[in-house]
Amino acid sequence: METMTGAKALMTAMEKEGVKQVFGLPGGANLPMYDEFARCDIRHILVRHEQSAAHMADGFGRVSRKPGVCFATSGPGATNILTGLATAQADSAPMIAVTGQVPVAMIGKDAFQESDIIGMANPVVKYSFQPRLPGEVPEAVRKGFYIAETGRPGPVLLDIPKDVQQNEAPMDFPDEFKIQGYHPWNDPDVASVQKAVDMLVNSERPIILAGGGTIISSAFSELQSVAETLMLPVVTTFKGKGAFPENHPLSLGPIGMHGHAEANKMMAESDCVLAIGTRFSDRSVGTFEAFEKRLKIIHMDVDPAEIGKNQTTNIAVVGDVRASLRIMVKLLLQKSLKKSEDSVWIKHVRETKEYWKENLKIHPGEMGAAKILRKLRELLPKESVVTTEVGQHQMWASLFYDVIQPGTFFSSTGLGTMGWGFPASIGAKVARPDVPVVDIAGDGSFSMTENSLATAVLEDIPVIVFVLNNSTLGMVAQWQRTFYDRRMIGVDQGGCPDYVKLAESYGAQGIRAQSMDELDKAIKSALSSDVATVIDIPIDPEEDVLPFVAPGTSLSDMILPS
Amino acid sequence: MWAILSILVENKPGILFKVTHLFRSRNFNIDSISVGVTEDENYSRMTITTYGDDKQIIQIVKQLDKMIDTVEVKQLDEHKTLFRELCIFNIKLSSANDSMEVNKLVNAYGGKVHDVKKDSLMVELTATPAQIKAFEELAKPFGIIDVARTGVAALQRSGA
Numbered sequence: 206m207e208t209m210t211g212a213k214a215l216m217t218a219m220e221k222e223g224v225k226q227v228f229g230l231p232g233g234a235n236l237p238m239y240d241e242f243a244r245c246d247i248r249h250i251l252v253r254h255e256q257s258a259a260h261m262a263d264g265f266g267r268v269s270r271k272p273g274v275c276f277a278t279s280g281p282g283a284t285n286i287l288t289g290l291a292t293a294q295a296d297s298a299p300m301i302a303v304t305g306q307v308p309v310a311m312i313g314k315d316a317f318q319e320s321d322i323i324g325m326a327n328p329v330v331k332y333s334f335q336p337r338l339p340g341e342v343p344e345a346v347r348k349g350f351y352i353a354e355t356g357r358p359g360p361v362l363l364d365i366p367k368d369v370q371q372n373e374a375p376m377d378f379p380d381e382f383k384i385q386g387y388h389p390w391n392d393p394d395v396a397s398v399q400k401a402v403d404m405l406v407n408s409e410r411p412i413i414l415a416g417g418g419t420i421i422s423s424a425f426s427e428l429q430s431v432a433e434t435l436m437l438p439v440v441t442t443f444k445g446k447g448a449f450p451e452n453h454p455l456s457l458g459p460i461g462m463h464g465h466a467e468a469n470k471m472m473a474e475s476d477c478v479l480a481i482g483t484r485f486s487d488r489s490v491g492t493f494e495a496f497e498k499r500l501k502i503i504h505m506d507v508d509p510a511e512i513g514k515n516q517t518t519n520i521a522v523v524g525d526v527r528a529s530l531r532i533m534v535k536l537l538l539q540k541s542l543k544k545s546e547d548s549v550w551i552k553h554v555r556e557t558k559e560y561w562k563e564n565l566k567i568h569p570g571e572m573g574a575a576k577i578l579r580k581l582r583e584l585l586p587k588e589s590v591v592t593t594e595v596g597q598h599q600m601w602a603s604l605f606y607d608v609i610q611p612g613t614f615f616s617s618t619g620l621g622t623m624g625w626g627f628p629a630s631i632g633a634k635v636a637r638p639d640v641p642v643v644d645i646a647g648d649g650s651f652s653m654t655e656n657s658l659a660t661a662v663l664e665d666i667p668v669i670v671f672v673l674n675n676s677t678l679g680m681v682a683q684w685q686r687t688f689y690d691r692r693m694i695g696v697d698q699g700g701c702p703d704y705v706k707l708a709e710s711y712g713a714q715g716i717r718a719q720s721m722d723e724l725d726k727a728i729k730s731a732l733s734s735d736v737a738t739v740i741d742i743p744i745d746p747e748e749d750v751l752p753f754v755a756p757g758t759s760l761s762d763m764i765l766p767s
Numbered sequence: 768m769w770a771i772l773s774i775l776v777e778n779k780p781g782i783l784f785k786v787t788h789l790f791r792s793r794n795f796n797i798d799s800i801s802v803g804v805t806e807d808e809n810y811s812r813m814t815i816t817t818y819g820d821d822k823q824i825i826q827i828v829k830q831l832d833k834m835i836d837t838v839e840v841k842q843l844d845e846h847k848t849l850f851r852e853l854c855i856f857n858i859k860l861s862s863a864n865d866s867m868e869v870n871k872l873v874n875a876y877g878g879k880v881h882d883v884k885k886d887s888l889m890v891e892l893t894a895t896p897a898q899i900k901a902f903e904e905l906a907k908p909f910g911i912i913d914v915a916r917t918g919v920a921a922l923q924r925s926g927a
Contacts, residue, residue, distance in 0.1 A: 327785060328792045332835050352835065386777065386838045510829035513822065 206375040211339035211365065212237035214376045215303070216245045218346035221378060224274055226250055226635060227303075228261040232278025233318060234305030237370035239276075250635070250664050253656040255282050257628035259289020260654065263298045263360075264629030267615045268590060269636035270423070272299040272353040272361070279305045280318030283364070284325065288622060290360045291329035295619030296444065297421060299358035301349055302330075308368040309337055323364050331359030337366070340374040348382055356389025357508045358421060390507065393524030398532045401479065401503040401520050405435055406542060408477035408501065410550045413437045414460070416489075417444030417618070418482015418506060418526050425449070425611040427530035428481065434537045436544040437479065438554045440468040442489040444618040445482070447608030457558060458607075461489040462754045463600035466763060467561040469754065471554055473761035477501040482526045485516040486619070491759045505529045566766035568748050571721055574598070574673060577742060578605035580721060581643070581671060584728045589613065589641040590633045594626035594650030597679035600750040602645045624653030630668045631661055641669065641732055648674040648698055658711035661737035669731040670708075670739045675746040676700050683749050687764075708739035717741045769798070770824045771850055771921050774813040774831055775839040778804055782836045786813060789834065795819065795827050799852070799896070799918035810838065814850075814921045816896070843921055850921035854899045856890040859910030869909055876902045887912060 209217070215238055219227075226248040231239040242249045252258040255277040262273030277286050283304040293300045307316040323333050332352045334345035342365065349361040405411045413432055419425075419441075428448060432439050432455050439449040440457045443464075449456050458465035460472045472478070478500055483489065504511075504518040505526045512521040522529045537543075545551075567575040578601055585591075587609040593599040593616040608614040615633065617625035630644035644651075651672055661668055675682075678696040685693050708715030714734050718724040724742065731738035752763040776782045783802055790797050798816040805812050817827060824842060831840045843850070860866050869888060873880050878892035892902060896919060903911065 323781070324784070327788050384835060387835045508833070510826070510833045512829075514826055514829075517822075 206377050208373050208375050210237065210371060210373050211336070211342045212241050212370040213244075214339060214342040215346060215365065215370070216241040216247060217376075218343045218378060219274065220245060220247065222346065222350045223271065227274045227276050228252055228258040228265075228632065229276030230255050230258060230278070230282065231276070232282050232305065234279035234307060234367045235276060235282070235303075235370070237367065238303070238305070238365070250660060252628070253659050254654065255285035256288050256624070257654045257657045257660070259286040259300070259302060260292065260622075260625050260628035261632035261635070261657075261660075262300045262302070263289060263293045263625070264592060264615065264632030265636045266293070266299040266358070266632070267296075267629070268633040270299070270354070270421075272301045272350055273632055274301045274303065276303050277305070278318065279307055279322075280320045282318075283320050283322035287326060287329065290326055290362065292617050292620045292622040292625055293360040294329045294331065296417065296617065297357050297359055299353040300360040301353055301363065302360060303363045303365065305370070306335065306364045306366040309366045310368070312366065322362065326362050329360070330362045333362035333364065335364040335366070336369050338374065339369050339372045340376065342369065343376055343378045344382060347379060348384060351382075352384070352387065391509070391524045393522050393529040393532055395532055397520055397522045398529060399536055401522060402533060402536050402542070404477055404501055404503060404520060405437070405479060406544075410475045411435070411437050411477040411479070412471060412475040413439045414442065414472070414478050414480045414483060415439060415445040415448040416442045416481060416483025419445055419448035420612050421482065422507070422525050422527040423612065424481070424527035424530050427527055427534055429453070430534045431479075431530055431537065434534075434543055436546055436548065436551050438471055438551070440464075440472050442483050442486070442618075443603055443616070446603055446616075447611055447614040450609055450611060451607035452609050454555075457554070459603050460760060462491070462756070463603060463750050463752065464754070464760070465561070465604060466565055466752050466765065467558045469752065469760040469763055470557055473759070475500065477503070479503045479505070481505045481530070482507070484511050484514065487756075490516070491754050492757060568745065570745055572719070572742065572744055574601040574744060574748060575605045576721065577673065577724065577744070578602060578645070580724055581645070581728060582606050584725070584732070585641060585643065589643060590615070590630075590637055591643050591645060592616065592626040592630040592633060593645045594647055595621045595623045596647045596650055597675070597683065597748075597750050598645055598647040598673040600680070601673065604750070606645065623650040627651060627654050627668075627670055628657045630670075631657060631666050634666050634668045643669045643671050646670050646672045647679055648672055648676055648704070649678040651704070652698070655707065658708065658713050658737060658739070662712040667735055667737050670737070672704055672739060672741050673744050674704065674741050675744050675748070677746045679746070680750070682746070686749070687753070704739050704741040708737075712736065714738040715741065717743070719743060768818065768820060768824060770817055770819070771843040771845065771848065771919060772815045772817065772828065772831070773841045773843050773921060773923070774815065774837055775805070776811050776813060776837050778809055778811045779836065782811070783813070785834065785836060786815075786831070789830055790817075790827075793827070793830055795823065799916070801918035801920050803920075814919050816919050841923070843923055848921050848923050850895060850919050851893050852896055852899060852919045853917040854892045854894070855915045856892070856903075856906060857912040857914075858888055858890060858906055859912055860884075860886050860888060861909070865909055869906070872902070872905055878902070
């Protein structure tokens, strides 16, 4: 056993976990761990606000499927990452947050920059550790990574008092460890999968609802195989967007409050749903009652607590959804079950899809959201990674940006964190430097973490920020137009700031695109740029996101463009 | 529905906080809670009584089970479980006759009388929550000055 400080043990243990970079910001209580960057191979990526460090780690984690790591100091540094932890927890993203803490003897004394981050973060982390002795650090790191990335992934907090970082102890880096109360994966029950197959085969209007869990477990080929064999149309939740190629003939796109019309229609008409890795969130299913009345529901999920939480199900399959789908694929092969491509249901699905493709009215102007996002899709290579912020642009992205390569679209879908997309795109680009990474943004959200431009420029992480700029908190404005008799309160952004100048002031490229021609050139310029680019696209502040399922109503009650 | 949950947890600081926080954040109710170390000092046992419909109770058990610090979570079947709560009453006495009546009542419930004063006495009662409630109703007319309860301790009976 080598004797070393807790700080060195932290970095050594992280290197053993394969950590190549940390997003963070130093302060008094984490200086000992920062000092270790001088002596190890882990890259430090400096942020301008700890919330962004957490979102970068989150974005890295979602794309690489290995926990991203962020560092923050005690007190305000730690409280600044709370939103990042809550975002990662709501979307089951693997992440490790390491905070400095005041020395053990000072805990509870209201010391300078002391906060009870373990207590505050409790409901928004999968687990947390606060080693009280240097010798406890390696095992906390080992267990923390294991917990963050196994089962249903999530954020883990390591809160390390300053003296625990500074003091030395003989260190043991265990490979083996035991967490008695943690059972991340169950073996899927084959008999239940068989029952699910029977139920699907015997239904008249079966459908697949793929959720975010499908993407987390990379069950893309299994999903496609089940869908094609049984000729099941595929809708997704918003978080599941891109679990299935959206240019596939069986794809109908996301359901939900701003789901695709054809997806909501077919979901509402279905008599049996295979729901994969989804928690039936209110934004996806509308009212639960309407959802369950007609439907037989098969629910596959890795988290046993999700079964029956929001939705009563007929058949539950608990386990990693990829493993469950593999069993299903095998059963289908064994029995040579294959459904006809010309069933009444599939014909109806095709016709409905065709109808909405031709009849969904979009904004008539040259710079309408649909045209802008279809242009982006046309010019982006299919392997590009896209993140979004939260608001109208996010829902337009859901409606009009088709994900072709599964697992290349990420958004803060659960917590709905404005300001997530840009730092997350930086984390994503660090994970996938070989592909273009674009944050589809609105001006309101981008404002919240725009200072990450400094990180993108100084750390040479050339992402593209695609700002649909209506100079308005657009989604709030839409609700005020729709439900509050056009009383527009607190939504006007007043054309401030000028995003081109803002980008340039950070040393990034700023381009304004006011026509389709300019947009075409801007996207091409951004794709070939070696610095981060902000494309500012002024749009009509009155444009609504439609279709729209009002809160508390059912998916079949869509408000459509008039 | 009233349910008794028996939760075996690792005996570490902060776990009671996490369990009670879970009840708060998931909108569940704690009716009573008792915690103590088990025969193996690495573990503590929490006994929580709670209310909810079947679906809620199942969800509480699943959410508790999902917690990494919980080793075993069981909903105990009342009929196969020995469960008791200790309750201490301070009861007002208005006359000599009251003293006799309260003593009779305490004997009927298998309680013990302590600290008899001219105008009050203390009662120690170990019983089921239902019995304690019944005793409380009968003691009310005398005047209950104070009550302290421990919450339920429960173990499944051997072979049950």
